[in-house]
Amino acid sequence: MRKLVALMAVAVMGLAVATLTAAEGEEAEKAVDVIAYATEGGYKFIGAAGCKMCHKSEKSGAQYPKWLEGPHSKAYEVLASDEAKAAAVAAGIEGNPQEADACLKCHVTGHGAPAEMFGKKYAVTDGVGCESCHGAGSGYKGKKVMKDHAASLAAGLIMPTEAQCRSCHNEESPTFEEFNFEEAVKTIAHPTPAAE
Numbered sequence: 001m002r003k004l005v006a007l008m009a010v011a012v013m014g015l016a017v018a019t020l021t022a023a024e025g026e027e028a029e030k031a032v033d034v035i036a037y038a039t040e041g042g043y044k045f046i047g048a049a050g051c052k053m054c055h056k057s058e059k060s061g062a063q064y065p066k067w068l069e070g071p072h073s074k075a076y077e078v079l080a081s082d083e084a085k086a087a088a089v090a091a092g093i094e095g096n097p098q099e100a101d102a103c104l105k106c107h108v109t110g111h112g113a114p115a116e117m118f119g120k121k122y123a124v125t126d127g128v129g130c131e132s133c134h135g136a137g138s139g140y141k142g143k144k145v146m147k148d149h150a151a152s153l154a155a156g157l158i159m160p161t162e163a164q165c166r167s168c169h170n171e172e173s174p175t176f177e178e179f180n181f182e183e184a185v186k187t188i189a190h191p192t193p194a195a196e
Helices: 002-008 034-041 050-056 062-067 080-090 101-107 130-134 147-153 164-165 181-188
Strands: 017-023 025-031
Touching: 017 050, 025 034, 050 062, 050 130, 080 101, 164 181
Parallel strands: none
Antiparallel strands: 017 025
16 A cells, blocks of 8 residues: 555655665665766756646646645745744754755755756746656656656656655754655645556
């Protein structure tokens, strides 16, 4: 059941992304650094607007509108709040939270990657976008590739797991509260596009 929930979830935050991999015939959950993974594969972050093109309609699963309504699309924006500023001060983070690496690593997709790894549609203001969980999309964004799950995985798509969520939803966050993965994925879950 846990595996099914993880596969259905769009996952969540941070630089570390988890993926399902085969390890000696068994499936294992393992954290993957999104930036390192993208660098190794030569992938670029295309931004939520790049994903929106194919993932906005009901027919495709309406993942983009679901993300837009959820908390991850506002992850960068929330850093401008008085609450975020107070939390940063309490955690010993100096300056504007929207400029602090300690905050941005979990509030912005691909934070810390070199500028050449970002496509024209990428925007810091997207906060925690699709690629925080599914990996940089330049390799798998094409419709032909996306129709073939194995080809998508081979082209850089990452299927997120609980480990990814916990890479940011943990005690290191100054606003951390108990994190229940099973409940959290229900709030951000979006459908997989129907097979054609």
